[in-house]
Amino acid sequence: MPDRRRNSPAPLALALYGLLAGSALGVLEVHWWMRGASDPSVLRRAARFAWQEAALLGALGFLLFAVAGLVSVLGARWKWRSARDGSLPVALGTLFTELLALAALVGLGHRLARHSVTIRGFLLLLIALAAVLAGWCVARRTAHLPGGPIARALRSRRFALGSLVLFLAILVVRGTAAMPHREGPLAPQGPPGPAGPNVALIVIDTLRADALGCMGGEAATPNLDALAARGTLFEEALAPSSWTLPATGSLFTSTQPWRHGLEDFGRRLDPDLPTLPERLSGSGWRTRAVVANPFVNERAGFARGFELFDVYDHEFERRFLAARLFGAALEVAGLFRDPSRALLPRLASGYPFLASRLSFYVLDEDVNARVARYAPPPTPNDAPIQDFLYAHYVAPHTPYLEHPLRFLKKGLPLEERNVEALRVRYLGEVEETDRAVGELLEMLSEDTIVIVTADHGEEFLEHGRFEHGHGLHREVLHVPLIIAGPGLASGKRVETPVSLVDVAPTILELCGIDLPESFEGISLADRLDPDAGADALPSRLLFSETASQSLTPGRRFFAVEDGSHKLIRERTAAGAAIEESLFEIASDRAEHTPVAGDPPAALAAALDAYEARAATRRATQGEAVSDEELERMNALGYVDEGKR
Template sequence: MIRFGPLAIAAAMSLAACSSCEQKAPPPPAEKAASAHADASLHDGGDGAAKTASLTDAPWNILLITVDSLRADMPWAGYERPIAPRLSALHAKSTRYTRAYSTSSYTSKSLAGLLTGRYPSELSRTGVFFTRYLTKTDFVCTAFGSAGVPCVGGHAHAYFGPKQSGFEHGFSDWRIVKGITFDYQTDPYVTSDKLTPLAIEMLGEVASKQGTQGPKPFLAWFHYMDPHDEYKTHAESPHFGKRARDLYDEEVFFTDQWIGKLLDFVDAQPWAARTIVVVTADHGEAFGEHGMTRHAHEVWEELVHVPLFFYVPGRAARTIDEPRGHVDLAPTFAALLGVSVELPGASLVAELDGAPAPARDVVVDLPEDEYNERRRALVHGTTKIIAFGNDVRYSLFDLAADPQEKQDLWRSRPELAADMKARYKAASARIRDVAPAGGIPKHDR
């Protein structure tokens, strides 16, 4: 039962939209950093050369905002509750991908793919659930830093702490919200209200440093945790009920408000005109679909279909319906930052620049570890094949007719099954499987 009516929800949305009134931003970076771009805005779409020049004519700053467990069915995709007004407003001005896929179905594996441009099975890593990645040069920020482009990151879970995940490889400034400890079962903290001030502080510092000798690009990444279970209620959010999805929606609304404050800060900076904002999720979240709750273990749509959109100052909004995967983000970032890096994924810059978006298959990769059996999936157009274990059995779905993957076509469509299996086998063979260091601990799964 919704405890706040439509007027209360509208009032809450209005409060979120002007939430920056209370935020005290640190002093802006040196005027020299980006004075030529000072008239652009996250809200007015920007102005000037970016409208006509190619995106690769000059390097851009990148602000990457990831939200843990953020499902694809947000308000901009038709969800009836207005739980993300600030992100919805940004989405409306962005190049948005309606069929984006995370690399895997939980944080340890999915973010590794995003940060390296490779599948987690290909990376030097441990075999535990909270995986640590061992090779610094696998991570694109190592190459960015060597090219003089700093990466900074702020996070709100102890798994991101030093010597835990390895995600910090290549980052020149890496910070964790204070006062949190590692919980192996859930996320018991409220942190969006702490992460945004940290992000503002870090952005101010890196922009100032990069602007001391003329504008130079940077990449900043902030990962918001609050939609991850356990789901909490917030005084600032509309209250939708007591079910898990109701509380999750409150968490999304709360997080959205604090992301809005971060966007307001960026909007006020002279470097906003050269800053691309990228929003996505590490994975989705299940609320009873396929008998599951939370995430990991499988690669169903509710777990791996995620939001993805790019706000590019001066560019018109655009919708792209072709499937795309997170392994494409690292080469995209490299091209936008003006850094040459050889990666297996495909840069999205041409289609962000307005070119047609070519059809391309997407692979999802969940390697085996102590609590996960291996899963892989391939999406070709609107058809999806899932391989269970070491390809011991398969399922096949028509996502256009059956987006919730309820009708397995593996036996009823043998010709389609054979074609999709061949596609999957060819794509899977291109993934160079690396055995986890120290082996895989054995537990009941």
């Protein structure tokens, strides 16, 4: 009779080997994916990725191997046929069953989630039975494994523990040291710049202007209200687009979306256009960004000019095995479906790669913690630091969650029956961001010029839709704009319409930096002078557009307003006319009732020219342009009739 004990692993030793195998796999996986990474924010968190992936996969390995060890003990005790020469075959069969089930979960989880609960349960049962059958076959085929060094090692707790300790020591000494960068404070680079103010640009994603208390809104926003009271509030600030990428691109470049080119996902800011952080960095300002919206990333061109650019890049992090396993489990459980992309917000913000689709929701207090972590260090001899901070909060963005947050929290479906409840939750998110902004303001030095604005607003069925990016009405374009700082006007309100393209010129003039010729906006610095009049900005045309074929497939929207009228045009993706609406702003601020008749000739001509310039750029980039647009471009002199 063979010695059954020679071929029987100890459950604890097996579990320790699982911890070792999982941790090693986690480190190797992160090293593999980091090979082609270039995003500074990703590289900076490489060591953290390695530790977290090692811990998560190590814990998973410990659990899987421990279960295999316990099943093998039961098999030996109950005298299973596969365990007649020892329990190692049962352990191997159980491990194979577990790994096969996990592979099926990752590979088929998204497809399983499409089915009803009943069908999903039936399919899961079939997968489980198939995995058990496969594991049984493995156990039977390995039932006569001879004893040897491997079997002896699997019985030795001491050897397993020693191997684990050795691996962890190697990981500490060499593992994370091989990573490209680490998280940490902003390292000093070069001498301090010329005398100038510190600047903090705070962007609150998806914040309607009419939500703030200082704008007559229902949300309790004492910190933003107080900032407006000690600064200048621009009551009619408009975004040049109704969603994040083009609007933020315009904020950085002071150009319209068609010109900077970031009109859709997968595109980048025009590299030939100078950006606000590039101008500040080139003039001696220390530049850092902490961003909660994962789409505002290095791939889109937003990191240009920043010494430190920190954003959770969920597109990179979703590759990790821990994220894929966790996301698949949530999908199969029915907890990972629209309308909520943030069922576990605290877990997602602390370990965003666990569930990549959840990482869109980053808690505002985590933004503040990262700002504090990356604070500029003291300079030699206490020399002044000219610091530019760009902080981008995202709490008001969907999903709208109730506060205080619980560990497991679902958003409400975006349906008409829930519109009032959704609005209440949205206002609660605005209040949460106001608290975070108040904390951030306390962290800033007293000589900091603070600019608070939003990339766009939000819609609650005012024009038949939820969220944003689907049109150009007031609720998605009207954003707050507050500018306050030492030596600037306080308690001032400006009624003349302004645009987000005016923010970058204003900041550069306040810092004493020349404006690039490419900037299209105007500086508002004169309006911030305490001795300036109440409202003397020039009257001008303000344009907006949204052309994302991801958000509005087959359609493009263009709009222009002059202070009294607003003209909105909807076109096909190729430029053919669909609908045109004219509104009288003074009598119909909410833009509910279109005006009959033709629009003012000057307004229509201005929008014609704007659309023609946008179409010209699309044509030069090889995009489809309709015959109608070609006629309009030719009439305005943008194309040569002979080259059509």
